[in-house]
Amino acid sequence: MRHLPYFCRGEVVKGFGRGSKELGIPTANFSEQVVESFPSDISTGIYYGWACVGNGDVHKMVLSVGRNPFYKNIKKSVETHIIHAFKDDFYGEILSIVIIGYIRPEKNFSSLEALILAIQEDIEEAKRQLDLPEHLKLKEDNFFHLPEGKTCQCNDACSHRCRG
Numbered sequence: 001m002r003h004l005p006y007f008c009r010g011e012v013v014k015g016f017g018r019g020s021k022e023l024g025i026p027t028a029n030f031s032e033q034v035v036e037s038f039p040s041d042i043s044t045g046i047y048y049g050w051a052c053v054g055n056g057d058v059h060k061m062v063l064s065v066g067r068n069p070f071y072k073n074i075k076k077s078v079e080t081h082i083i084h085a086f087k088d089d090f091y092g093e094i095l096s097i098v099i100i101g102y103i104r105p106e107k108n109f110s111s112l113e114a115l116i117l118a119i120q121e122d123i124e125e126a127k128r129q130l131d132l133p134e135h136l137k138l139k140e141d142n143f144f145h146l147p148e149g150k151t152c153q154c155n156d157a158c159s160h161r162c163r164g
């Protein structure tokens, strides 16, 4: 697997609308462009890291990469659940994330309740991991602090790989 951390940003688009309605756990889905440019050596599965909407605050997050075997999606998705209560939706905004660590592979479940429980456990694991000093320091990374109007401050040798 690619050496983590992996920095990534892109537009938030509509998914199937199941996250909030069926699971009570909204996920901000990345555009197809971001999903297609995602490195193949970041395997499908569940990850934790930090996330920021636009120029907002940086919050803990959990990330799902894959085809959601419980729902048998045809297309791969990359979805971020930000561990924070937002007042409004933020479709169309730029989401910036850093993926830090792997939690588990994607699984099928015998019930919706079992899937929800597994995601809640992922959230607890992410919260614990992200409190560790070596993970906390990535919250302060320059990647999350962009000058007004800019979407990336990196140069061509971008260590964040913003240019793919």
Ligand SMILES: Cc1cc2nc3c(=O)[nH]c(=O)nc-3n(C[C@H](O)[C@H](O)[C@H](O)COP(=O)(O)O)c2cc1C
Pocket: 015, 016, 017, 018, 019, 020, 023, 025, 027, 029, 046, 062, 063, 064, 067, 068, 069, 070, 071, 079, 080, 081, 105, 106, 107, 108, 115, 118, 119, 122, 123
């Ligand atoms: C932390 C986390 C773990 C997840 N684990 C699984 C999983 O093991 N199996 C699965 O089918 N879907 C998993 N999902 C994906 C959900 O099924 C998906 O987010 C949900 O269907 C919402 O999709 P939508 O954005 O298209 O509405 C996970 C999502 C998150 C945020």
Ligand SMILES: Nc1ncnc2c1ncn2[C@@H]1O[C@H](COP(=O)(O)OP(=O)(O)O)[C@@H](O)[C@H]1O
Pocket: 012, 013, 014, 015, 016, 017, 018, 019, 020, 021, 025, 026, 027, 028, 029, 080, 081, 082, 083, 084, 085, 086, 088, 089, 090, 091
């Ligand atoms: N804490 C949060 N984490 C992720 N998305 C959130 C959060 N709070 C609100 N949202 C909004 O909810 C949307 C995701 O809800 P979801 O039901 O998964 O819909 P979709 O299937 O369109 O992705 C996000 O695109 C975002 O606008």
Ligand SMILES: [Mg+2]
Pocket: 015, 016, 017, 019, 026, 027, 028, 029, 079
């Ligand atoms: Mg979603």
